Each structure stands twice: as structure tokens, then as C-alpha cells.
Amino acid sequence: xxxxxxxxxxxxxxxxxxxxxxxxxxxxxxxxxxxTAVAGAVVVPMVQSLEPTAAASALATTTIDLxxxxxxxxxxxxxxxxxxxxxxxxxxxxxxxxxxxxxxLLKDPNCNVPQQPPYCxxxxxxxxxxxxxxxxxxxxxxxxxxxxxxxxxxxxxxLGGFHCPCHGSMYDLSCRVIKGSPAxxxxxxxxxxxxxxxxxxxxxxxxxxxxxx
Amino acid sequence: xxxKEWVDKRxxxxxxxxxxxxxxxxxxxFNIFYYAxxxxxxxxxxxxxxxxxxLAHYVPSAxxxxxxVFGIMYDVKYxxxxxxxxxxxxxxxxxxxxVHMARGMIYGSYKAPRELVWxxxxxxxxxxxxxxxFGYVLPYxxxxxxxxxxxxxxxxSIPFIGNWVTIIARGGPGISxxxxxxxxxxxxTLVFILIIGLIAVHILYLHKVGSNxxxxxxxxxxxxxxxxxxxxxxxxxxxxxxxxSGFGVxxxxxxxxxxxxxxxxxxxxxxxxxxxxxxLKSLPDVTPPWYLSPFYAMLRxxxxxxGGILLMLFAVLVPFLMPWLxxxxxxxxxxxxxxxxxxxxxxxxxxxxxxxxxxxPLPKYFFPERLGSVIYVGxxxxxxxVTMFEPTRKPPARVxxxxx
Numbered sequence: 135x136x137x138x139x140x141x142x143x144x145x146x147x148x149x150x151x152x153x154x155x156x157x158x159x160x161x162x163x164x165x166x167x168x169x170t171a172v173a174g175a176v177v178v179p180m181v182q183s184l185e186p187t188a189a190a191s192a193l194a195t196t197t198i199d200l201x202x203x204x205x206x207x208x209x210x211x212x213x214x215x216x217x218x219x220x221x222x223x224x225x226x227x228x229x230x231x232x233x234x235x236x237x238x239l240l241k242d243p244n245c246n247v248p249q250q251p252p253y254c255x256x257x258x259x260x261x262x263x264x265x266x267x268x269x270x271x272x273x274x275x276x277x278x279x280x281x282x283x284x285x286x287x288x289x290x291x292x293l294g295g296f297h298c299p300c301h302g303s304m305y306d307l308s309c310r311v312i313k314g315s316p317a318x319x320x321x322x323x324x325x326x327x328x329x330x331x332x333x334x335x336x337x338x339x340x341x342x343x344x345x346x347x
Numbered sequence: 348x349x350x351k352e353w354v355d356k357r358x359x360x361x362x363x364x365x366x367x368x369x370x371x372x373x374x375x376x377f378n379i380f381y382y383a384x385x386x387x388x389x390x391x392x393x394x395x396x397x398x399x400x401x402l403a404h405y406v407p408s409a410x411x412x413x414x415x416v417f418g419i420m421y422d423v424k425y426x427x428x429x430x431x432x433x434x435x436x437x438x439x440x441x442x443x444x445x446v447h448m449a450r451g452m453i454y455g456s457y458k459a460p461r462e463l464v465w466x467x468x469x470x471x472x473x474x475x476x477x478x479x480x481f482g483y484v485l486p487y488x489x490x491x492x493x494x495x496x497x498x499x500x501x502x503x504s505i506p507f508i509g510n511w512v513t514i515i516a517r518g519g520p521g522i523s524x525x526x527x528x529x530x531x532x533x534x535x536t537l538v539f540i541l542i543i544g545l546i547a548v549h550i551l552y553l554h555k556v557g558s559n560x561x562x563x564x565x566x567x568x569x570x571x572x573x574x575x576x577x578x579x580x581x582x583x584x585x586x587x588x589x590x591x592s593g594f595g596v597x598x599x600x601x602x603x604x605x606x607x608x609x610x611x612x613x614x615x616x617x618x619x620x621x622x623x624x625x626x627l628k629s630l631p632d633v634t635p636p637w638y639l640s641p642f643y644a645m646l647r648x649x650x651x652x653x654g655g656i657l658l659m660l661f662a663v664l665v666p667f668l669m670p671w672l673x674x675x676x677x678x679x680x681x682x683x684x685x686x687x688x689x690x691x692x693x694x695x696x697x698x699x700x701x702x703x704x705x706x707x708p709l710p711k712y713f714f715p716e717r718l719g720s721v722i723y724v725g726x727x728x729x730x731x732x733v734t735m736f737e738p739t740r741k742p743p744a745r746v747x748x749x750x751x
Binding site for chain 1: 493496497500501503515518519520523525529609626627628629630633646647649650651652653655707708709710715
């Protein structure tokens with residue numbers, strides 16, 4: 135009986151000796167480190183599986199025919215799952231662009247925030263004054279603003295432009311954001327080529343500095 | 348040895364039954380507000396059932412999702428019933444959640460030692476919001492599409508990784524069939540399992556510290572010779588039977604909604620749910636479901652994107668701090684008239700915000716939006732000050748109740 139107890143004590147004793155504890159701690163630490171590394175390595179493919187599929191990320195350009203767009207009209211086309219608007223602005227509509235600036239209605243009248251390629255950094259925000267080409271997505275939370283070209287159609291002072299149905303952001307006819315809107319910046323303009331002779335616009339890619347919404 | 352004895356020796360269930368049902372002592376003076384908790388359990392079970400049955404017919408793809416939902420409504424036998432159970436059930440869950448939380452605020456159930464019960468419960472409320480959001484994107488109606496776009500674009504405000512997170516959430520630059528796939532996976536597996544797990548945790552944490560009651564006093568301070576609280580009764584059979592009769596009444600209400608007002612005047616099921624998704628046509632006004640609209644009204648009340656999002660985040664997260672914002676040691680507002688009046692104003696204001704959040708974004712609503720936001724934030728800012736100095740009556744030593 136006593137012999138048995140001694141044997142048990144012997145087998146217990148080494149378990150608590152400093153050497154064993156150090157070894158056990160080392161093994162625990164190694165297991166923890168290895169386990170974390172393996173878990174981390176597995177997370178990478180798991181998260182990447184959630185990224186856009188090859189099919190979804192395949193890029194494409196969109197060509198828009200300008201022939202049917204008469205002065206004062208607008209056309210919206212799809213480009214990379216985003217609506218792109220083309221407006222054929224009349225001289226009266228172009229005149230409102232100066233008026234909004236003179237009345238001090240705009241947050242960024244001179245387009246200092248790079249929401250458009252450098253060649254569109256002007257009050258028209260386009261390559262050719264009459265033709266506005268831009269992404270029709272509100273800079274606030276990605277809704278599609280309504281086109282409201284008529285004066286006084288949104289508010290008595292309204293000169294024409296875009297009004298977002300979601301949170302009430304307002305833009306002028308160059309899609310420059312009007313003060314008091316929740317949207318921080320003007321609507322984004324993508325990179326595009328326009329050929330007036332052939333009457334077509336090719337939207338090529340997103341202007342990288344522009345903030346869509 | 349009988350079979351029951353044989354099983355009991357090997358099973359943990361008899362002990363659990365005793366701990367959580369037969370010998371869990373709950374205060375005698377629960378009132379009608381205390382039905383909400385057990386009704387929520389019932390509703391989650393019914394959501395699982397109806398959800399399982401509609402999932403059996405649902406097709407998660409951009410092309411077929413919308414038509415498959417209409418197929419459930421018109422072609423599947425009793426599909427309309429399962430569909431309306433699921434849709435109205437989600438709104439009624441939020442009705443019950445708000446009653447349950449309001450009861451906790453009125454009787455101070457978030458106060459020590461129940462802070463963790465409150466926090467776990469509030470996390471559950473947030474997860475229910477996520478579950479509801481993923482759910483209403485799935486039919487791929489135009490409202491689904493635009494609500495999905497607006498809500499996921501909130502993620503873009505996360506510093507540095509916002510764009511990447513948004514793309515991961517959507518599975519592409521915009522809402523598409525890929526989004527439906529991952530939202531369905533979240534809705535039926537991850538988020539649902541979180542809800543079930545957290546409900547269990549919520550109840551276990553509650554049973555560790557014991558239930559509060561309308562008088563807000565500690566029933567464990569007065570015990571009989573057996574160590575049972577004098578003001579408590581065993582949950583089973585007393586409250587199980589009481590809750591079952593509550594189930595009966597509630598199911599009548601639930602059935603009345605399903606059969607006579609399934610869309611509840613287009614509050615539970617919006618009109619814009621019945622047009623298919625269209626990426627080129629955002630809705631005349633994208634308003635959230637009623638249960639999220641108070642927060643949405645606060646988002647809109649600041650004409651600055653990140654400012655609005657920060658206010659909304661603050662509004663959503665600040666109730667976590669309730670246990671520490673309330674400095675009064677007395678729990679129930681039965682004895683704290685000032686806090687009670689503040690709470691009533693807070694609840695009415697929540698309705699004001701819910702109403703204004705459903706209105707189109709016109710300048711004439713700016714004033715009620717901002718007033719509502721100021722009252723909402725003001726309540727939480729005033730709470731620590733008021734509760735330190737408010738006049739407080741002394742709570743009774745024993746709970747007050749009328750036996751039936």
C-alpha cells in the first residue's frame with residue numbers, strides 16, 4: 135500500500151518540476167503559434183473566395199450612340215453595372231451653370247476635388263460643353279438621382295439639375311453638388327472618348343481619383 | 348430499473364430542467380410586458396419554420412429570385428401563408444423586441460447585476476437588424492436592390508479598407524446575383540445561428556443573476572427556510588402556463604395580421620417590394636422598413652455624409668452604455684418619476700423619428716428630423732445627470748402583487 139503511494143508520488147513529482155513546466159509551456163506556445171498561423175493561412179483563401187468572381191470583374195467599355203439625343207434630352211446607359219448619363223445641354227441649360235456659381239449655391243463650383251479627369255475640370259465638367267457624360271450615382275449613398283431639368287421643379291429657386299430621391303441631395307446640370315445636400319462631392323465623371331463627327335461616346339474606365347459614392 | 352431512471356442517470360437534462368425551469372424562481376409580480384420575451388422565442392421558432400418552407404422554393408439568382416418569390420405567393424400550395432408568416436413575423440419580432448427593451452428600460456432591468464444580460468440582448472437586437480436586412484434583399488425587388496445598395500455603401504465610410512469591404516460584401520461593384528448568393532448564405536446560416544446561440548447565452552446569463560421585476564427589488568433578499576425567495580415562484584409550472592396562455596392570445600393577433608392585413612397598410616410589406624430590381628431606376632423614395640427608420644431619420648438629419656453616419660452609429664451604439672449612464676441605485680422608474688417622464692418622451696420621440704424616417708427627403712421634414720435627433724441624443728446625455736439628482740421614492744421591501 136505504502137509502496138503504491140510512493141510510486142504514485144514519484145510519477146506525479148516530475149510532472150511539476152520546473153523542467154517539465156518549461157517544456158509544457160514551450161509545447162503549448164508552439165501549438166498556439168502554429169494553430170494561429172494555420173488559421174490565418176486558411177482565412178486568406180476563405181476571404182478571397184468572397185471577392186468578385188472573374189466573370190464579375192471582367193471589365194468592359196460601353197459605346198453610346200449620340201444620334202437620337204436631341205438638345206435638352208438625356209440618355210442613361212449601363213456601364214460596368216453603373217448607370218452613365220449623357221445629356222445634350224441647350225444654351226439655356228449651359229447658362230444656368232454660371233447662374234448657380236454666381237448665386238453661390240455650390241459646394242465645389244470650380245471642381246477642385248478630383249471627381250473628374252483633368253480634361254473635364256471646368257464648369258461644364260465635360261470635354262465638349264454641350265455634352266455632359268457622367269456616372270449617374272449620387273455621391274452620398276449610391277442612389278440614382280432624378281433628372282429635373284425644369285426651373286422651379288424641386289424648389290422655387292431650382293435652376294435645373296439632379297435631385298436624389300433617397301436623402302435629398304441636389305446637383306446642378308453639371309452634376310455639381312448644391313450646398314445643403316448630404317452628398318459631399320460632385321458626381322463622378324468617368325474617363326471617356328467623344329467623337330462628335332461619328333456621334334458616339336466610349337466610356338473607357340473609372341477615373342481612379344474620383345469617389346463614386 | 349425503469350427506462351426513465353436509466354436515461355436520467357445518463358442525461359444532463361433533468362439537472363438543466365431543475366435549474367432553468369422547475370427550480371428557477373421568478374418574481375411573482377410580472378406584468379403584461381413580461382410576455383414579450385417568451386413570445387420572441389415563439390416567433391423565432393415560427394420564423395425558422397416558415398423560413399425553412401419558403402427556402403425550399405426560393406431560387407437565389409438575379410434572374411430567378413424575384414419570380415421564385417412570386418411563385419411562392421401564387422403557385423406553391425399555401426405558399427402565400429408561409430410567405431406572409433415570414434414577412435409579418437419579422438415585423439412583429441421587432442414590435443416585441445421594442446416592447447421587451449422598453450420594459451427593461453422602464454424597470455431598470457439593465458442595472459447591476461444584469462448589465463451583461465442587457466448587452467447580450469442589445470447585440471441580439473443588432474443581429475436581428477442584420478438578419479432582417481439580408482432577408483429583405485433576397486426577393487430582389489427594386490426596394491431590395493436599392494436598400495441593399497444604400498446599406499452596403501455605408502461600409503465605404505470605414506477608414507482605409509471601406510472600398511474593399513464594400514466589394515467583399517457585394518461580391519462586385521454593385522448589387523448582383525453574387526450578392527444574393529452571399530446574403531442568402533448569411534441569412535440562413537451564419538446570422539441565424541448567431542441569433543439562436545445568443546438567445547441561449549442571453550437566457551443563461553439571465554438565469555445566473557435572476558429576473559428583475561416591475562418593482563425593481565431583489566427577490567433573493569427575502570428567502571424562506573428552504574432558501575427559496577419568498578417573492579418568487581418556480582418558472583415551471585407557473586410561468587410556463589402563463590406564457591402558454593400568452594402564446595394563445597398572441598397567435599390570434601399574428602393570425603389576424605396575416606389574414607386581414609398582411610401588408611399592414613404597406614408598413615410591413617412596402618409597395619416597392621412588388622417591382623423587380625432595376626439598376627437604372629432608383630425608387631422615388633427609398634425608405635427603410637419601419638423598425639430601422641428612426642436611425643435612418645437621424646442619418647438624414649445631418650447634411651454631411653460622414654457626420655450622418657457617425658450620428659447614426661452613435662444612436663445605434665449608445666444604448667450599450669445604459670447600465671452606466673443611469674447613476675441611480677434604485678432600478679424601477681416606478682419610484683423615479685423624472686426618469687419615467689424622460690423615458691416616455693424618449694419612446695414618443697422614437698415614434699416621431701420612425702414616422703419622419705418614412706417620409707420623402709423634403710426640406711419640410713428637416714425640422715422634425717433634427718428635433719428628433721436632438722431629443723434622442725439629449726436623453727442619453729441628460730440621463731447620468733438627472734439620475735444622480737432626481738427625487739427618488741423608497742422602493743417597498745417586498746414585491747407588490749395581486750394574486751389571481
